Amino acid sequence: MLGYITKFSAQETSTVANLRLLSAEGEPLANELASNEKNTLQAGEEIRFHLTGKRRCIGSSRFAPEGGFMVVPCRTARQIEKGTQCYPCARADQSRLIHNTPREKASELLYNYLNVPHFLYLAIFADGTMKVGTSRSSRIVSRWVEQGAVMTLRVADYADGWQVREAERAVSKIGGISQAVRADRKAKSFLKPLSVNDMSDSLITAAAEVMEILTQEGLRGSEPNPQAFAGIVGTEVAPKVLTQIPGTLAWINTVTSDYLALGKTPVNGGMLKLTSGEHQLKIVSLAGTTAFVRKLEESENTACDLLTPEGKQSPLYTVNLGALKAHEIDIQL
Numbered sequence: 001m002l003g004y005i006t007k008f009s010a011q012e013t014s015t016v017a018n019l020r021l022l023s024a025e026g027e028p029l030a031n032e033l034a035s036n037e038k039n040t041l042q043a044g045e046e047i048r049f050h051l052t053g054k055r056r057c058i059g060s061s062r063f064a065p066e067g068g069f070m071v072v073p074c075r076t077a078r079q080i081e082k083g084t085q086c087y088p089c090a091r092a093d094q095s096r097l098i099h100n101t102p103r104e105k106a107s108e109l110l111y112n113y114l115n116v117p118h119f120l121y122l123a124i125f126a127d128g129t130m131k132v133g134t135s136r137s138s139r140i141v142s143r144w145v146e147q148g149a150v151m152t153l154r155v156a157d158y159a160d161g162w163q164v165r166e167a168e169r170a171v172s173k174i175g176g177i178s179q180a181v182r183a184d185r186k187a188k189s190f191l192k193p194l195s196v197n198d199m200s201d202s203l204i205t206a207a208a209e210v211m212e213i214l215t216q217e218g219l220r221g222s223e224p225n226p227q228a229f230a231g232i233v234g235t236e237v238a239p240k241v242l243t244q245i246p247g248t249l250a251w252i253n254t255v256t257s258d259y260l261a262l263g264k265t266p267v268n269g270g271m272l273k274l275t276s277g278e279h280q281l282k283i284v285s286l287a288g289t290t291a292f293v294r295k296l297e298e299s300e301n302t303a304c305d306l307l308t309p310e311g312k313q314s315p316l317y318t319v320n321l322g323a324l325k326a327h328e329i330d331i332q333l
Contacts (some may be wrong), residue, residue, distance in 0.1 A: 050278035063109035114161030123149035127189035148288020156221035269315030289322030
């Protein structure tokens with residue numbers, strides 16, 4: 001079965017990789033032309049695949065009438081030489097407009113997307129790398145799940161997307177906190193993860209600096225309402241020192257918490273590269289684009305624990321599954 005990964009989506013506390021399936025001739029399957037979200041790769045699955053050496057366009061993101069985003073598949077799943085989009089789909093993609101379009105120049109659909117409550121957050125990854133980011137308030141923790149963050153702090157709420165982006169730019173420029181972290185770095189970070197205590201200390205220090213910057217720049221926004229996190233998985237188990245920071249809401253990714261420093265990292269096999277060759281993997285869990293996997297060929301069985309012939313658990317690896325995005329693969333599920 002031919003296919004390729006088009007995007008990653010939050011599914012409760014984990015993520016799933018959305019596949020677009022192709023015919024043996026490389027044409028989009030009929031039902032896939034209408035929706036490319038019906039086929040997924042997710043935790044617990046075994047996959048066997050090899051890369052064909054081709055790349056396919058992942059389509060474009062467009063504003064939906066109700067104010068969100070929808071993915072529009074590339075009509076022909078066009079072959080491309082590099083990147084993830086063909087020229088027509090890149091030109092049609094509207095996601096880039098949310099970052100740089102002033103309010104007075106926004107289209108009706110862009111205005112509807114941004115003119116809703118947003119929040120500013122700090123996210124930290126396993127090796128201590130930190131970023132500042134924004135999200136629509138209605139997404140609650142979905143943004144963090146998709147990014148594979150280990151712990152986060154929601155530090156301020158804003159009336160709309162323009163206000164929160166002004167705050168984000170100020171924090172990034174003055175505080176030197178990045179607005180993006182490369183997917184490869186996120187996957188590699190689990191090879192030498194910090195402890196929960198060390199990450200908590202880093203977030204506490206950064207939060208104090210961020211709040212000072214926002215206050216000085218007149219961009220403090222409003223304090224997050226604790227009711228926004230009512231019943232959300234990951235909030236009730238967040239480190240106590242984080243939950244006690246005034247004016248913030250704390251969250252920990254329960255999927256990644258199993259892979260943090262406990263004397264030594266559980267990721268004892270290192271990091272795999274998947275962009276060439278043949279691979280046989282058991283997906284143990286998915287956090288953003290980072291997958292924790294075991295090699296099927298290193299075991300004589302396909303049980304969940306994947307024991308080696310010597311009766312030991314086979315090595316655990318981390319991979320940047322996002323590197324496969326747009327790469328055509330011949331896959332067996």
